[in-house]
Amino acid sequence: MWPTHRDETPFAPEWGPPGRARRVMRVVGPVMGVVWAVFLLQPWQSAWASPPGWERTVSLLAVAGLALSFAWVVLTHAGPHGTRMPTGRAALFLGGQCVLVALACLAADQDGLVGLVFVCVSAVFLLRDPRALMVAGAAAVAVLVVPRLVTGWDTIDDLIISVFLATFAVFGFTQLVLRNRQLQLARDEVAVLAVERERERIARDMHDILGHSLTVISVKAELASRLFEVDAERARAEILEVQTLARSALADVRGMVSATRAVTLAGELAGARQAFDSAAIEADVPGTIEEVPDRLRELFAWAIREGTTNVLRHSAASHVRVTMTPDTLTIDDDGAGPDGDAPAGNGLHGLTERARQVGARVEMSRGPLGGYRLLVTTAPDGAR
Known part of the structure; x- marks a missing residue:
């Protein structure tokens, strides 16, 4: 059987919904990821509530920069068509985000460490492999150690749960999307191979059926032409057999097309x-x-x-x-x-x-x- 055309099925065999719905999801999905940036309101509010000064200004700018960098990562590297950033560039980018987290802590104190959650999620989208989980581990160590080293900061050990939950959830999602994309590519390849194989089968059967039948018809027609002047009855019988063979060949071709020939x-x-x-x-x-x-x-x-x-x-x-x-x-x-x-x-x-x-x-x-x-x-x- 020839593969069914995609438009004949209610859902195309691809990851995600078909047609307009898929295009909408390509926009809605990243937007939903960007919405995560609202969690940066906590360090923003802490920095805003701090005494005016250059530390406050730098912290606010750092929180805003972290939000923008995270939004850029989601819009360009998330989703089924996201690409992996080269390791060197990814390390520089994530290092820059860590610097922004450190600057946010100038006025937001321990609340500025919330930005580490966004660094970990960015690592998942940029690296797209288990190395991103190492970034989460380093962030958890920082959450445990830094507040205990800085005088006047409160411990925020519960942030570790958010770090690991966000990292593992996004990592699992990206792996699922990647596997679905690979599955779709495999399906497309199988469909192409199925079409090629069907074409080869039809060409092979056409050669085997018509080649044999036309060869026998040619032999009998040549024999009939030789007998026409010598034995008219025998020549007539051969011509009748040619007609029978031609009908049989036509039936074979029809049976081949309908896959019923034997x-x-x-x-x-x-x-x-x-x-x-x-x-x-x-x-x-x-x-x-x-x-x-x-x-x-x-x-x-x-x-x-x-x-x-x-x-x-x-x-x-x-x-x-x-x-x-x-x-x-x-x-x-x-x-x-x-x-x-x-x-x-x-x-x-x-x-x-x-x-x-x-x-x-x-x-x-x-x-x-x-x-x-x-x-x-x-x-x-x-x-x-």
């Missing part, structure tokens, strides 16, 4: 006998298929079709021998034999692919009759 080993053996008889080629063809296991019958049927087509087209043979065992099919002729410089055709490529799917292999060589040998087998090499 290729049977018994039918191909009967068709091979008829084709060789029409071409005046003496043929030894098995009369039974009972010893061939079910899983190999379709492969052997395609092999007989391909071998018959090659004999009629290229070999100029007068004798053909088809041999079947439970695990091997061989088709030998006494014709011109293989051309070592000639590349394998589409039919042999298709037959090789079919054989690979059931654990068999295809070999082409010069046979005991002096001509071409086509061998399809599941037996180990050298076991025949």
